[in-house]
């Protein structure tokens with residue numbers, strides 16, 4: 231075996247297709263300063279075996295800007311024929327990934343990958359570093375050098391090509407699903423913005439788009455599909471797009487939760503945090519410090535999560551119901567992101583679910599945020615309908631007011647006119663109401679008004695429309711009723727009001743009303759005209775001594791005079 235007599239390297243079986251990442255089955259050597267060569271690593275294995283490290287974790291993780299690391303193992307093929315295996319490092323953001331294969335202690339092959347190379351220069355032109363190698367009988371030494379300014383996370387797989395292919399298909403299907411959901415929701419909200427001109431839909435669109443762009447940048451899909459030879463952009467895109475994701479998320483949150491109006495200082499704080507991060511990122515860019523930029527972007531993650539949660543909780547506590555969906559969504563994405571962070575940092579055992587938890591959390595978040603927007607629209611709509619209804623009701627008596635009365639009366643009028651039926655209107659006015667106000671005060675006047683309204687409401691026939699016309703005046707619409715019948719109804723109303731007594735301390739207040747009734751007496755007469763006629767009849771009732779019912783000006787005579 232090569233390097234016999236040295237401390238032996240871990241041995242992999244070339245015929246095995248290892249399940250999952252295999253950091254725990256290989257050894258590694260960290261570059262401490264200068265870049266090392268294959269020869270240097272061979273030398274270190276022979277002369278400084280203490281530099282060889284091992285781990286129990288399945289995924290090797292070294293944090294951000296950790297420099298370069300070498301992974302090494304001997305691969306034994308006991309067969310007589312070569313065995314082909316596919317080696318992959320499934321992190322899309324690593325700058326350089328170089329595979330070296332050594333036979334008899336000498337390099338026989340080198341394959342390059344990593345996102346500092348244009349896609350077409352990489353072996354197999356894939357988004358992640360991939361190498362196929364035919365392992366000849368005997369021992370082949372593998373050396374794999376990984377270098378990045380981004381988080382050094384190395385999920386290294388050694389498997390058959392079929393299994394690697396199956397994994398790739400799963401990843402493609404998964405990414406298609408996640409991006410499909412996100413982009414569909416994004417476009418839908420862009421259309422809502424185009425139609426409704428509410429900024430929160432635009433921010434939602436940008437937030438989803440930033441998520442897609444950010445993940446496409448760091449998992450290498452963006453470069454593989456859209457910018458295959460833009461290496462400089464690929465190096466700076468992940469930290470920049472992480473910041474964009476956080477900024478658009480906060481813009482959506484503050485717009486949706488109306489933070490600017492409800493919590494001005496919190497809004498200012500959010501703006502300041504974003505401004506500070508943007509300046510710091512610009513400084514990193516000008517200094518060419520990509521590692522710092524990545525640190526900066528990652529340090530925003532907990533700040534972002536806390537701010538998003540705080541914005542949601544404070545809005546919810548201050549009574550904003552739609553904030554519930556928002557909070558659930560934020561908890562889902564924050565949980566997903568934390569699980570993924572714990573998984574890639576090796577703190578919890580590696581699993582597919584753990585690795586993709588951030589995407590699953592974001593899909594849930596996107597759907598819950600869409601629900602939150604819908605809920606907000608529903609609540610706003612209900613509030614407007616309730617306000618419109620309130621504007622049509624008289625708050626003192628609970629009867630319809632003029633605004634509520636007119637549209638209903640107009641449509642009834644049209645109906646009756648088409649059928650050529652009778653329709654009467656009665657105007658009802660309290661007699662000497664001013665005197666009651668003057669003697670007992672306005673509050674008692676209000677009680678009397680309410681009492682009379684209640685009596686009128688209880689005395690009207692089902693189907694007749696009663697409203698407070700204004701002041702101490704009421705109007706009653708009587709569909710399909712001729713003048714004589716209407717006067718009988720009005721007379722009953724008059725008598726019932728006369729029988730009413732309102733107590734005020736030791737006093738008993740009694741009131742009367744005068745009523746003018748008019749009929750739609752020809753084809754052309756409008757509702758307004760009939761109201762005027764009823765008003766004229768009312769005037770006659772007042773002139774005639776009050777507490778009586780008068781029919782329209784066509785006759786001008788009281789139908790039934792009260793016994794005064």
Ligand SMILES: Nc1nc2c(ncn2[C@@H]2O[C@H](COP(=O)(O)OP(=O)(O)OP(=O)(O)O)[C@@H](O)[C@H]2O)c(=O)[nH]1
Pocket residue numbers: 626659660661662663664665667671672673674675676679700701702772776
């Ligand atoms: N308490 C109370 N008084 C009201 C309200 N709306 C109008 N009024 C009073 O109703 C009185 C109406 O007075 P007038 O128009 O002189 O009529 P009147 O005293 O009823 O006399 P006649 O109609 O001629 O019988 C005024 O004093 C108004 O202030 C109300 O909502 N509450």
